[in-house]
Amino acid sequence: MLVLGIETSCDETAAALVADGRNVLSSAISTQLDLLKKYGGVVPEIAARRHTELIGYVIKEALDTADKTLDDVEAVAVTSRQGLVGCLMVGVAAAKSISYSRGLPLIGVHHIEGHIFANLLSHPEMPFPHVCLTVSGGHNMLLYVSGPCRYEVLGATLDDAAGEAFDKVAKFLGLDFPGGPVIDRLSKQGNPGAFKFPRPMIGSRTYDFSFSGLKTAVVNMFRDSLARGESLPLADIAASFQEAIVDVLVAKTVRAAQEKNVTTISVTGGVSANSRLRQAFTEACGKQGIKVFFPKLSLCTDNAAMIAAAGYARMMSGEKSDLRLNVFPNAPLGLS
Amino acid sequence: MIVLGIDTSGYVNAVGVVDGSRVLADRSFPAKTDSLEQIVDNIDTTLKRAGLALGQVEGIGVGLGPGSWTGIRVGVTVGKMLAFSAGKPVCGVPTLAALAYSARHAANLICPVISVGVGDAVYAGLYRVVNDTVERIGDYYTGDIEGLSELITGRAVLAGIQAQKYARKLEQRSGKKFKALEVLPSGAAVATLALERLSHGRSDDALSLTPLYLKESTAKVFVNKYSASKK
Numbered sequence: 001m002l003v004l005g006i007e008t009s010c011d012e013t014a015a016a017l018v019a020d021g022r023n024v025l026s027s028a029i030s031t032q033l034d035l036l037k038k039y040g041g042v043v044p045e046i047a048a049r050r051h052t053e054l055i056g057y058v059i060k061e062a063l064d065t066a067d068k069t070l071d072d073v074e075a076v077a078v079t080s081r082q083g084l085v086g087c088l089m090v091g092v093a094a095a096k097s098i099s100y101s102r103g104l105p106l107i108g109v110h111h112i113e114g115h116i117f118a119n120l121l122s123h124p125e126m127p128f129p130h131v132c133l134t135v136s137g138g139h140n141m142l143l144y145v146s147g148p149c150r151y152e153v154l155g156a157t158l159d160d161a162a163g164e165a166f167d168k169v170a171k172f173l174g175l176d177f178p179g180g181p182v183i184d185r186l187s188k189q190g191n192p193g194a195f196k197f198p199r200p201m202i203g204s205r206t207y208d209f210s211f212s213g214l215k216t217a218v219v220n221m222f223r224d225s226l227a228r229g230e231s232l233p234l235a236d237i238a239a240s241f242q243e244a245i246v247d248v249l250v251a252k253t254v255r256a257a258q259e260k261n262v263t264t265i266s267v268t269g270g271v272s273a274n275s276r277l278r279q280a281f282t283e284a285c286g287k288q289g290i291k292v293f294f295p296k297l298s299l300c301t302d303n304a305a306m307i308a309a310a311g312y313a314r315m316m317s318g319e320k321s322d323l324r325l326n327v328f329p330n331a332p333l334g335l336s
Numbered sequence: 337m338i339v340l341g342i343d344t345s346g347y348v349n350a351v352g353v354v355d356g357s358r359v360l361a362d363r364s365f366p367a368k369t370d371s372l373e374q375i376v377d378n379i380d381t382t383l384k385r386a387g388l389a390l391g392q393v394e395g396i397g398v399g400l401g402p403g404s405w406t407g408i409r410v411g412v413t414v415g416k417m418l419a420f421s422a423g424k425p426v427c428g429v430p431t432l433a434a435l436a437y438s439a440r441h442a443a444n445l446i447c448p449v450i451s452v453g454v455g456d457a458v459y460a461g462l463y464r465v466v467n468d469t470v471e472r473i474g475d476y477y478t479g480d481i482e483g484l485s486e487l488i489t490g491r492a493v494l495a496g497i498q499a500q501k502y503a504r505k506l507e508q509r510s511g512k513k514f515k516a517l518e519v520l521p522s523g524a525a526v527a528t529l530a531l532e533r534l535s536h537g538r539s540d541d542a543l544s545l546t547p548l549y550l551k552e553s554t555a556k557v558f559v560n561k562y563s564a565s566k567k
Contacts (some may be wrong), residue, residue, distance in 0.1 A: 016525075024399075038559065039559060043553065043555040043556075045405065045553040045554075045555065046553050046555060048405075048406075048409060049405075049409075049546075049549070049553070052412060052413055052547065053547055055413060055417070056416055056417060056420055056543035056545075057543050059417075059420075060420075070421055086406055086409070088449060089372050089409060089413075090409060090413050093375070093409070093410050093413035093414050093417070094371060094413050094414075094417045096375075096376045096414070097376070097413070097414045097418045097421055098417060098421045100376045100379075100380070100418070101390060101418050101421040101422040102421060102422075226416065232352060248539075305487060323376040323377060323380070324373050324374070324377060325373075326370070326372060326373040327372065
């Protein structure tokens with residue numbers, strides 16, 4: 001079954017064609033990098049305007065790249081839950097129009113479920129049950145995944161998501177937005193042991209996370225250094241900050257896998273592209289006999305192929321949406 | 337030629353169908369926060385009431401705004417993607433033009449007004465009535481009522497939602513007397529104006545169709561001011 005996936009929940013306008021839930025024929029993504037840099041982040045009204053300009057082109061590009069037309073599309077999957085309301089609306093409006101005019105089944109998808117499927121798309125051999133850490137600028141959750149579309153939330157961030165902490169610290173240090181890739185690059189030249197930043201909640205019994213205290217520690221240390229007239233080794237600060245985040249994410253996820261008795265970990269979401277995180281997970285999991293999976297880099301950040309895959313799985317289990325499909329920017333991940 | 341017209345800029349989903357000069361349907365569905373939820377249903381219901389299926393529609397007219405930014409995006413996205421998906425020609429129609437068209441029997445000069453939604457600010461335009469249709473004179477106006485009173489004379493009839501309210505405010509500011517006509521957005525008006533071009537084989541490129549906001553977002557205004565003052 002050929003599914004057209006559409007994703008407009010934040011600042012990327014994306015469309016993709018995926019066959020049978022696993023064969024990615026095309027994945028078109030238009031980022032708003034110029035706007036992010038100009039405004040230092042996502043401005044919802046500006047992002048929504050940009051989605052409206054681009055949505056048709058991105059859908060057409062996905063079709064053209066796959067050498068298909070709308071005649072070949074058999075279903076439409078669109079992100080309708082979790083994200084910025086004005087942005088989500090553009091994708092859903094487009095999806096409904098295509099579904100209505102061609103009589104195609106339509107399914108609304110939760111953005112985070114999309115990220116979970118990004119890894120399943122990259123690694124169809126990933127077994128169930130597994131523990132999944134999904135971490136990006138907008139979300140940071142630890143899940144027990146017992147089957148496709150069957151989740152138990154083990155924990156989530158109480159304040160900032162790890163990706164958000166990367167963005168805020170990078171901005172504070174005068175670096176570019178988004179902060180993750182910049183800090184990843186800069187850290188390679190830095191010493192991760194140079195500064196001892198806190199590892200918040202690393203030893204707590206819950207699986208929740210908290211990163212705003214870590215961010216504050218970095219900001220305070222930086223300000224103190226400035227006040228003393230000391231030179232600021234940006235690479236060392238970046239590396240030490242990154243190491244603190246990595247330590248927490250790895251420790252809690254590995255402990256969750258052990259306590260849930262699973263030998264597979266899935267790490268997904270934008271932050272799963274981070275090279276130090278991948279290295280640390282691989283080392284830690286190797287020592288514990290746990291297999292760890294990361295999505296292909298192109299599927300870590302927001303994309304529509306993961307939405308098509310998640311939508312396909314939901315449709316195969318009998319779900320579908322109707323033409324009154326609406327958007328829910330704060331919907332919790334559907335648990336079943 | 338059968339043309340579907342939609343406009344979602346004004347807190348209603350306006351859906352209409354015309355066949356040449358005949359209005360087959362002209363419906364207005366209240367839609368404050370559920371415009372997106374309803375719009376496709378509204379289109380389907382309106383077509384069915386007119387005894388039509390989507391496949392019989394030969395062209396689509398899309399209200400471009402100005403008005404509610406979120407609202408406009410619903411209609412423009414649905415309109416352009418319906419056109420792309422169903423392979424029909426599409427024409428964007430400024431909402432101010434459609435309002436003026438709906439008021440064209442009231443006078444030779446129409447000044448459609450749409451609330452910006454902040455204070456007394458309005459979007460407006462000036463249209464002359466010619467050959468049973470409307471033509472815009474000059475540029476659009478975005479600003480407060482005071483500024484508008486300097487641009488138009490009492491010969492123009494104000495038209496739109498709450499037009500009476502704006503007429504009274506204009507009278508207070510300028511001392512000139514204004515007539516007003518309460519007019520709701522109309523899908524049939526949008527369809528008719530679209531038909532004027534479609535019937536001559538002219539249309540817009542569906543994929544590049546975008547709203548007519550007539551106002552920048554606050555963030556952009558701020559950043560532009562900030563970078564200008566830095567220079």
